[in-house]
Amino acid sequence: MKASFAAIAVVAQVASAHYSFDTVVGNGRSYQYVRDLTRPTKYNPIKYSTNPTADIRDNSFVDKGTDIVCNQGAFSAAGKTEVLEVKAGDKVTLKVAVGAKMEHPGPSLVYMSKAPSSVKTYDGSGEWFKIFEDAVCSTSGDFTKGAWCSYGKDSIGATIPKDTPDGEYLFRVEHIGVHRSHVNQPEHYVGCAQIKVTGGGSGTPGPTVKFPGAYKSTDDYANFSIYNGFKAFKIPGPAVWTGGSSGGGAAVADEETTPAPAAPSASAPAASAPAASAPAASAAPPAAAPAAPSQAPDAGCAALYGQCGGKNFKGAVCCSAGACKAFNPYYSQCL
Numbered sequence: 289m290k291a292s293f294a295a296i297a298v299v300a301q302v303a304s305a306h307y308s309f310d311t312v313v314g315n316g317r318s319y320q321y322v323r324d325l326t327r328p329t330k331y332n333p334i335k336y337s338t339n340p341t342a343d344i345r346d347n348s349f350v351d352k353g354t355d356i357v358c359n360q361g362a363f364s365a366a367g368k369t370e371v372l373e374v375k376a377g378d379k380v381t382l383k384v385a386v387g388a389k390m391e392h393p394g395p396s397l398v399y400m401s402k403a404p405s406s407v408k409t410y411d412g413s414g415e416w417f418k419i420f421e422d423a424v425c426s427t428s429g430d431f432t433k434g435a436w437c438s439y440g441k442d443s444i445g446a447t448i449p450k451d452t453p454d455g456e457y458l459f460r461v462e463h464i465g466v467h468r469s470h471v472n473q474p475e476h477y478v479g480c481a482q483i484k485v486t487g488g489g490s491g492t493p494g495p496t497v498k499f500p501g502a503y504k505s506t507d508d509y510a511n512f513s514i515y516n517g518f519k520a521f522k523i524p525g526p527a528v529w530t531g532g533s534s535g536g537g538a539a540v541a542d543e544e545t546t547p548a549p550a551a552p553s554a555s556a557p558a559a560s561a562p563a564a565s566a567p568a569a570s571a572a573p574p575a576a577a578p579a580a581p582s583q584a585p586d587a588g589c590a591a592l593y594g595q596c597g598g599k600n601f602k603g604a605v606c607c608s609a610g611a612c613k614a615f616n617p618y619y620s621q622c623l
């Protein structure tokens with residue numbers, strides 16, 4: 289039947305564009321060390337609660353509830369998920385399920401959070417520090433696709449800093465699709481492995497954030513446009529911790545409205561490093577400095593290239609730049 293062929297085609301296409309993480313590369317089977325999830329469609333993204341209802345997937349939100357920690361229902365799998373022993377200094381890489389690839393433009397991030405005792409009983413409500421991030425690897429590539437470091441890849445990995453204290457941790461990978469950030473609808477894909485770090489050091493990981501809380505819908509990344517060529521991208525979340533005791537102070541959350549020439553506090557030099565320039569990701573161009581956002585959609589109307597109308601669309605039907613052009617009954621865009 290014609291309809292079922294169409295349905296199959298859609299599923300296959302969505303599965304390769306959307307993704308969830310299920311295995312630790314080189315270690316075990318699907319969901320052996322990675323917490324399984326309970327969402328009906330495992331590969332669907334997590335979005336902001338402020339997004340149009342029609343667009344929200346499975347009641348998973350970046351800004352409320354706990355799905356942004358390790359994905360929907362992941363904590364219910366904690367007890368049956370095994371704990372992978374790794375040495376500080378080792379690289380841990382999580383792979384996406386069912387042979388999919390991360391075919392969305394956007395940053396990759398890896399965070400860790402220490403369990404108070406066994407990670408099998410830890411809900412991830414504690415402090416998280418970032419150990420890896422990447423974003424744009426080619427300023428001349430297709431900014432809607434291959435210019436992004438992780439575009440088309442099937443895994444995200446990070447080296448456990450040597451200074452990481454021994455103990456059990458959640459190892460959280462995240463990819464954020466920013467292809468719809470121009471309409472404030474970034475897509476978050478997250479997954480957590482349970483690991484036990486041995487041979488570590490006595491560093492103080494930081495700055496730290498919490499989930500939810502690390503990201504806001506008003507952050508740069510959530511209001512960014514990949515259209516019209518390269519522009520500097522500010523990676524959300526805190527600065528990457530590479531060792532030592534850069535923690536302590538306030539979490540360097542992504543305060544998009546304050547390009548504050550923050551007087552570098554002499555007492556915490558590492559914490560004042562710009563979040564956007566990943567020291568670990570050597571491939572990232574220096575251009576990714578926290579420059580002034582080139583796009584500042586005004587409160588009321590949609591920004592250039594933003595959606596400004598269409599059936600089920602609940603946003604503002606006006607443009608702060610350009611004119612609203614209808615492409616079909618479901619989509620109008622400011623051009």
Ligand SMILES: [Cu+2]
Pocket residue numbers: 305306333392465475
């Ligand atoms: Cu998507």
